[in-house]
Amino acid sequence: MNAQTQALRANFPVRRMDFSFSETPKYWWDGQPFMSHFMNNLSSLFPYGEKFFVDSVRAVREQIRDPQLQKDVSAFIGQEAMHSKEHAAYNEYAEEHGIDLERLELRIKHLLGAISKVTTKKHDLAITCALEHFTATMAERLLRREDLSTQMKSPKMYKLWMWHAIEENEHKAVAYDVYQQVYGGYFTRTAVMLLTTVIFLGVIGGFQIHLLRKDGQLFNWGSWKHGLVTLFGLRNGYFTQLVRPWLDxxxxxFHPLDHDTRALEKHWKEQLDFAG
Ligand SMILES: [Fe+2]
Ligand SMILES: [Fe+2]
Known part of the structure; x- marks a missing residue:
């Protein structure tokens, strides 16, 4: 590494966090089983999902020639490693309420292991780019929709999800830039997005049914109604509003930074008193 590279700094920091999730109410999303389990569902994807992201970027790291991107890759790995760690700690809450998230996490581990057996490094990196687009746009929605984020009635959960949402936007271009520098091209990137979307929606749909069934909430129609309107409502549905950025x-x-979220990140970093 030459002196010029050493002098460079990543475009975003790695924040060390150490959350404790004990004594969190079971239905911490506004007393709603469906939405609380939806967030538990998402959390179960992160410990091994984000490890997959890091591994896919690391696998081609030596081919990155841009020193600034090398610095950003280091910070990306640091942020994602910290997210994996904190979402693993989330199990403290789950265990207290008899919710078995570890089992779902292991399913993700096995699924990603099986996928990696039939894919190349290029495919794995394209999967990461696709899922990073999901995490960034989902996170952006959460940061913009205070009517949703204020439904998180646990301060610990609120801080965890908003911290994660800020950082997903800070580093949303890193895997994409690595992909463009190392491989580039249109077809694989977009074909992989289509396949990844089908698998991603299938997994969270299956996990949602599993979590509700295990908790005896599968036939709680009131909670289903609240959840479906929140996620798929015609105008304000959380997923409904993700269709346009997904198509983009x-x-x-396309470049992830076309969706400029710098002012939004700044606002939330000030709100939560975060550095950087
Ligand atoms: Fe993350
Ligand atoms: Fe990420």
């Missing part, structure tokens, strides 16, 4: 990924010349 298929535009030739």
């Amino acid at each position: 990924y298929f535009r030739p010349g």
Whole structure:
């Protein structure tokens, strides 16, 4: 590493966090089983999902020539490693309420292991780019929709999810830039997004049913109604509003920073008293 590279700094920091999730109410999302389990569902994807992201970027790291991108890759790995760690700690809450998230995490581990057996490094990195687009756009929605985030009635959960949401936007271009520098091209990036979307939605749909069934909430129609309106409502549904940014990924010349969230990140870093 030359002196010029050493002098460079990553575009975003790695924040050391150490959350404790004990004594969190079971239905911490506004007393709603469906939405609380939806967030538990997402949390169960992160410990091994984010490890997959890091591994796929690390696998091609030696081919990155841009010193600034090398610095950002280091910070990306630091942020994702910290997310994995804190979402693993989330199990403290789950265990207290008899929710078996570890089992779901292991399913993700096995699924990603099976996928990696039939994919190349390029495919794995394209999967990471696709899922990073999901995490960034889902996180952006959460940061913009205070009507949703204020439904998180646990301060610990609120801080965890908003911290994660800020950082997903800070580093949303890193895997994408690595992919463009090392491979580039349109077809694989977009074909992998289509396949990844099908698998991603299938997994969270299956996990949601599993979590509700294990908790005896599968036939709680009131909670289903609240959850489905929150996620798929025609105008304000959380997923409904993700359709447009998802489609944007298929535009030739798309770049994650086309969705400028710097002012939003700044606002939330001030709100939560975060550095950087
Ligand atoms: Fe993350
Ligand atoms: Fe990420």
